[in-house]
Amino acid sequence: SLADIEKDPALLALARAKGKTVFGDNCAPCHGSGAPGAKGFPNLNDDDWLWGGTLDQIMQTIQFGARSGHAKTHEG
Numbered sequence: 001s002l003a004d005i006e007k008d009p010a011l012l013a014l015a016r017a018k019g020k021t022v023f024g025d026n027c028a029p030c031h032g033s034g035a036p037g038a039k040g041f042p043n044l045n046d047d048d049w050l051w052g053g054t055l056d057q058i059m060q061t062i063q064f065g066a067r068s069g070h071a072k073t074h075e076g
């Protein structure tokens with residue numbers, strides 16, 4: 001779980017390293033390298049969240065998106 005990863009420094013370091021690669025391959029095309037955002041694509045570095053900034057809320061955003069039609073998607 002996210003809570004278990006957060007509690008274990010070695011696991012957290014591994015998750016961050018792998019996440020950086022995954023982000024570069026899958027997310028940077030829209031959010032930019034380092035996630036500064038661009039017009040129409042939110043900055044993911046600031047603490048200004050459209051859909052909530054806790055780890056659980058961010059995971060929900062990534063898993064189910066916004067207005068995706070899924071029962072757990074964000075609506076608004």
Ligand code: HEC
Nearest residue numbers: 026027029030040041042048049050051052058061062066
């Ligand atoms: C095709 C372009 C595109 C890609 C690829 C993409 N995103 Fe996004 N992302 C967006 C847009 C556009 C929004 C704003 C959606 C909205 O609220 O209408 C967004 C929103 C988000 C948010 C919510 C930000 C907030 O303020 O709540 C997060 C978190 C996020 N993206 C993470 C990711 C991650 C992680 C990846 C890669 C796994 C990714 N995105 C890939 C376009 C993209």
